[in-house]
Amino acid sequence: MAVPDPSVSELMAVVMARGFRDGEVVVMGAVPALPLAACRLARALHAPNLWYIVGGSGTVNAAPDSLPSSSCDPALAPGPCVLPLPDVVLLEGRGDALDVFCAGGLQIDAYGNCNLVAVGPWAGPALRGPGSVGLPFLPAVGRSVIYTMVHDPRTFVERVDFVSGPGHPGGPDEAREYRRDGPTCVVTPLATLGFDPTSRRMRLASVHPGVEEEEVRSATGFELANGGEVVETPPPTEHELETLRRIDPTGVLRR
């Protein structure tokens, strides 16, 4: 039986999964369906020793029957190990125990800074977001992977109005206090992006099947750094998609 085409979320989950390396420890926050699916997919395929912590619940390597929408869904509780949330905070601060932080924002800027606080001035914002939660820990862990379901010029801005989650601070000239990798990858419904190693500015890595490069550039509210050939994101293989759909039998990623 032929596997139907992947949804945008499924494609993004596959792209995220491919980026996780065997043995890494991944931590994710609110709205965990996509990174949780990606972690489980990576474990099922090329990274059997991947570890992952689902944000607020503190569950480690949870494998619920269906993908939960909330990071504190009681369905996550039967994970093989649970860290009480204060322990997760301790490890985030320690940094060296965690390799990848999956993050997002109302705004994401050219240097990978994320904003979950306010659009417009902080005092009297046009849009008040929920708050920074654990994003300030981004520079403390090994690297961060940014994902968003919205790729438009209001989300991708030259400079965020408020820094909740630090990216590459101030670009190439500013000394970096933390010697971790910072944001390495941005996954959106249109493309996969990375960062120029010198300027630290975001640049295109690959466009998803059916998306034109120009479409990505016009959906981005800043000039993407040039560099390298832009390729098409390899579409999910049949094996990747079949495995993903066993992880997501109720189709949370197809809604």
Added chain:
Amino acid sequence: MRDRIDTLEGAIGRWVVPGSTVAVGGMHMTAAPMDLVREVVRQGLRVERLVTSPSASIQADLLIGAGLVSEILSPYVGFEHLGLAPCFRRAVEEGKLRVLECDEGSLTHALYAGAGGLPFIPCPPGIDLTDIPKVNPDFYARARDPFSGEERWAVPALRPDVMLLVCREADEAGNVAFDRSPFTDRLMALASKHLVVQVERIVGSEEIATRPPGVTLPGFLVSAVVVAPGGCRPTAAPGEYGTDEEGIRAYLNAARAPEGFGEYLAGHVFAEGEPAGRGAAAGRPQRG
């Protein structure tokens, strides 16, 4: 006062002092002490400072919408995949709520400091690269590390006057037990001066004695226990029932505008017969 089991009205009226610092437990849409919160709204008790867990939802939004909160210390008020917090958002955008901007790291360590008697505590790494400290000078100050000489951000100890929280069960002496994960609620409880604990049921002391130490709190820390089965709704109660997403959606739809929020309060908080906003979930339990 050996017996700490109290009525909803009595516990809230006795321990929530108007104009004080009130902490509310529950993470995201799980383990929110909604019956206690609804009673605070019914009694119209003003909260000078509301402190939440690292991620709050309706337990904060309802109090804010009711106009009872002057300022909030919280790293997140929202509803994950269901959307932004309507009353929080409106109050901040209209300048009616003072926000003490913070993140989960600063908050958690401030609670450790409060629980352990430390006057202040330096922040973990990362916060210095954000805009958070510069918009909240009441909570963040520069401190010199006496060992390295380096300057870094520090926050004061947090000692909420009272915390409203959910446990799964209590015994007659007020010993309480969470389900498998207490989130940050147990730490916040250790930092708070008084605890009002909403539980699903009272069990025998021999049952509490079988719970692991990391999920219990001794009765001497507990000011009052309120038995409120189903009282977390529309949020989930770990080990008992899941999130009532329909109930949450109904709240979010209603609270989108002040008029709708008023109707929600009338129908779900002030209505007679105490269905107390538990939503249209089937099998709504009777009050014990």
